[in-house]
Amino acid sequence: MVGTFDIAINKIAKSRVEEYDVNNVPFGKCFSDHMLVAEYKDGKWAPPQIIPYGDMPLSYAMSALHYGQAIFEGMKAYKNAAGVVSLFRPHENFKRLNRSALRMAMPEVPEEIFIGGLIELMRLDSAWVPTSETGSLYIRPFLIATDEAIGVRASDTYKFVIITCPAGNYYNEPIKVLVEQDYFRAVKGGVGFVKAAGNYGRSLFPTRMAQAKGYQQVIWTDSETHQYVEESGTMNLMFVIDNTVITPALSDTILSGITRDSVLTLARAWNLKVEERKISITEILEAHKNGTLQEAFGCGTAATIAQITSIGYKDADYTLPAVETRQFSTKVDAYLRQIRKGQVEDTFKWMISV
Ligand SMILES: Cc1ncc(COP(=O)(O)O)c(C=O)c1O
Incomplete structure (x- = not known):
């Protein structure tokens, strides 16, 4: 029983986990035994079910495919040396999913389904x-509109699903980034602050163009002037300039990253000066020129910390200080890993064990 919902569990006949070395599978292609599915219709949620991972029967008219009512989350579970599985700040993902739902005119998912269902799923698939x-x-929770109907309007029916897949190190190689001057990710009044699927589809072409020039990612800039940095790929951006940690302030064009919040919390706890404000590419290049730009990195669930080694702007590349000299980000990276693996005290109560 999950709160007021009975959760039906239909266990797989034989686990597939033995077929894989979960510590060494390619990311995103091999899915765990079970998934959680909950359906919304007639204005309410039906009790969630945990069933073997498999395909979804879908109509070619399914509204998510045509009108983009599709949102998702990305989060992770970790196993400590004693074999205990814990989730990192799952309530933040739960709240963010519901902020996305509100903006996309979708129903909010109850906590008992998201958190309660996820905990049950983790217990079942801990191997x-x-x-x-x-x-x-x-962990990939997502919510999609399922009306079989053509016509632009909010769907009446939805599916909330959680699927999971083992992940090793995911692009936390140092990266070269290009400051985007033609395209933008998000616009004032738009949906950049939520995890709407369309935000990612629209980013692929500019990213492909940057990759063709030898960069791994773009730095998204504001849509009006292309002067102020916003995010990089699927990460929030951080700079250390003259011993101050600086990150773009949250707005409706920036996703409120849970890693971002964790990094800022640690910076403040370690008595570093932190500024959340607009930051222009001119300011960054000026700091690079006068030697006060100490660190630049992206942060997000996938990579935790991705060090930026060089920034391309217009026709020049600016090489940043060596990663080994970056005290703040390397300390944050190590500390977050230790918290997640239960190797240091979880002072901030970020881990929820299942
Ligand atoms: C656009 C964007 N920005 C930032 C982030 C980082 O957010 P988080 O730290 O919650 O993973 C993500 C990933 O979820 C993202 O997709």
Whole structure:
């Protein structure tokens, strides 16, 4: 029983986990035994079910496919040395999913389904959580509109699903980034602050163009002037300039990253000066020129910390200080790993064990 919902569990006849080395599978292609599915219709949620991972029968007229009512989350579970599985700040993902739902005119998912269902799912599939030092189980909750209907309007029916897949180290190689000057990710009054599927579809072409020029990611800038940095790929951006940690202030064009919040919380706890404000590319290049730009990195669930080694702007590349000299981000990276693996005290109560 999950709160007021009975959760029906239909267990797989034989686990597939033995077929894989979960510490070494390619990311995003191998899915754990079970998934959680909950359906919304007639204005209410039906009790969630946990069933074997499999395909979804869908109509070619399904409204998510045509009108983009599709939102998702990305989060991780970790296993400590004693084999205990814990989730990192799952209530933040739960709240963010519901902020996305509101903006996309979709129904909010009850906590008993998201958190209660996720905990049940993790208990069932704990064998899929990697034990390696940097391994984790990536969790993908998503909500999609399922009306079989053509016509632009909010759907009456929805499916909330959670699938999971083992993850090793996911692009936390140092990256070269290009400051985007033609395209933008988000616009004032738009949906950049939520995890709407369309935000990601629209980013692929500019990213492909940057990759063709030898960069791994773009730095998204504001849509009006292309002067102020916003995010990089699917990460929030952080800079350390003259011993101050600076990150773009949250707005409706920036996703409120849970890693971002964790990094800022640690910076403040360690008595560093923190500024959440607009930051222009001119300011960054000026700091690079006068030697005060100490660190630049992206942060997000996938990579935790992705060090930026060089920034491309217009026709020049600016090389940043060596990663080994970056005290703040390397300390944050190590500390977050230790918290997640239960190797240091969880002072902030970020881990929820299942
Ligand atoms: C656009 C965007 N920005 C930032 C982030 C980082 O957010 P979080 O730290 O919650 O993973 C993500 C990933 O979810 C993202 O997709």
